[in-house]
Amino acid sequence: MARANRKVRAKGRLARNARETQATDYFFFNNAVLVQGYAMAPLISGAINLRSATILALAGIILIIPIGVLGEVLTGVLNKHLRLGICVFVTSILIIPEMVVLYRVFGGDAIIIGLYLPLLFVERIITFRATDEVREGFLRSLNRSLSLALGYALVMLACGALREVLGAGTLWGTSLSMKPLWPAASTAPAGLIIVALFAAFWNLICRFFRRMLFTEEDLND
C-alpha cells in the first residue's frame, strides 16, 4: 500500500514537472516566434540573408533581456500603464547607441534592413513583459528573457541562412558553388512560406516530445 502511494506521488510530481516545463519553457514549447507569433515583420521582411538575420538577432537579444528584467523589477512598484510607458521609452533610448554601433560595424548590410531595425523597439516580444501583472522573481524573469531571446535569435538565424542559400546560393556572402534554387526567397511571400514550414516542423517536434514526456509517466506505473 505504501509502495503504491509512493508510486502515485512520484507520478504526480512527474506530471506536474512536465506541465510546468511546457508552461514555462520559452525556448522550445512556447518559442517566441514559431509558437507565439512575435517578431513577424523583422523575420519575414528583414531577415533576407544571414548577415541581416545576425544583425536583427543581436539587436533583439540586446533589447529583450534588459527590458524583460526591467519589467519584472517594475511589477508591483508601478501600475501596468506606467510600466509599459517606461519600458517603451527606455527601449527607444537603448536602441540609439545599438543602431549607431550596428551601422558602424556592419555598414551597408545594416542599412539594407531599413526600417525593421529601428522598429524593433516597439515589437511585442520586447514590451510584452511590461503588461504582465505576475511577479516571478528576478532569476525566473532573467531565465524567461534569455529563453525568449535565444529562441528568437535561433529562428532568425535559421530563416536568414535558409533564405540566402535558396535565394542566392551563398552563405554570409560566400558562394556555395550552387545555383540559386529559389531566387524569390528574399521576398515576403517566400518568407511567409518558409516560416510556415519551419513552424509546422517545430509543431511536429513539440508534439513528439510532449508524447514522449507523458509516455514516461505511463512507464512508471
Added chain:
Amino acid sequence: MIDGLFEGIMEFAVIAFGAATLQNLLLTRMLGGDHVPRQSSLVAERVFCISQAICTFLSSIGFWLVHNYLLPQVSLLERFGISPYYARAYLWPFCASLVCVLIYFVLYSLAQEILKSDLSKRVRRQLPYACFNSFVCAVLFRAAANDYDLARMLAFAVGSAIGYYLADLLIWEGKQKMEKADIPEAFRGMPAVLLYIAGLVMAFYALAGRGVVTLL
C-alpha cells in the same frame, strides 16, 4: 481655388488608396503582424483596428510636429560625426515613443471617462497593443523617410489604417474557414495562417504588378 482644392483632395485620395492597397503594410511587410495570432472575436478585431486607426492618425500629427519643429533643434548625435539625416533617423524611435506614450495615456483616460462600461473595457484592453506596435511606428517612419508634409502624412496614415482593417478582416475570415477545414495536425494554427497570408500577399503582388510567376 476650387481647382486647387480638388487637386488636393485627389492627391489625398491617391496617397490613401496606394497606402491601403499597393503598399498595404500588413500584407506586404507583415508590419503589425504580431496581432494576427491573437485574433479572438470579430468585435474585438473591430475595436482593435479602430483604436489603432485613431492612434495612427493622432500619432502622425504628433510625430510630424516633433520631427519638423523639435528635432532640428537637437544636434547631439552630429557632435559624434553622424550626418544630420542619420542623426534625425536615429532619434525617430525616441520621438515616436514620446508621442505614442502621450497618446496612449490620453486615449486611455478618454475611454475610461466617455465610453460606456462594456465598450470602455474592450477599448482599454486593446489600447496597449493598438498604440505600441510596429504598424503605427512604421507609418510614422515611412512618412518621415519620404519627407511628407502634414497633409500627405495624414493621407498615408488614413490609407494605411483602412488597409490594415481590410487585411485584418480578410485574415480573420480565412481563419474562421480554416477552423472548420481538415488540416494536418502539424499545420494547424500558425503554419496554416502564414500560408494563407502568403497566398494573399501573392495576390497583392500581382495587383501591384510585381512578377508572381518568378515567386514560384
